[in-house]
Amino acid sequence: KAGVTQTPRYLIKTRGQQVTLSCSPISGHRSVSWYQQTPGQGLQFLFEYFSETQRNKGNFPGRFSGRQFSNSRSEMNVSTLELGDSALYLCASSLLAEQFFGPGTRLTVL
């Protein structure tokens, strides 16, 4: 069974731009969660989508948004990028409680 895939793997953007990251979950998994990982703040929950509906949301500003499609694939969008948004963005898919992470997208904001 293929694992969680994330594209692109690396991104470089400048302040003020926006970015869209993509995540394809494990086949059959309907829940997709997004996390931000930074050296300073560690792993922080962004949001979770289940059957195309946002089920949970973390404590991030409205510049961070996401969506899920009918095939369970998910995208997250960050608008008006700030330097502090530089991070590894991780997607995780789950069928039940166990979450399986993708390799992440490394976003650098210059």
Next chain:
Amino acid sequence: QQQVKQSPQSLIVQKGGISIINCAYENTAFDYFPWYQQFPGKGPALLIAIRPDVSEKKEGRFTISFNKSAKQFSLHIMDSQPGDSATYFCAASQRNAGNMLTFGGGTRLMVKP
């Protein structure tokens, strides 16, 4: 507000020794406690998980000990190997509230040959 506190931040163990990482949580509604292993450049990989109705779970060289009254849980890696050198994260979630994991700060483990 950090709801899951993990210690130590870093750990050096000799090959064959026991690595012990501890976590404490605050939210008594948490009912699922996984441990993840992360290598540089990779996403976290699920190692082992426990629910609060058991006090210990063992899978191979990895054991979780859980103390519900103290709101603490720990990971023991027996016979530690250099290949175990990685960053380990504990986490917690409330299963009936979706799949929102709250992570500890991580422990960087180095196993010396």
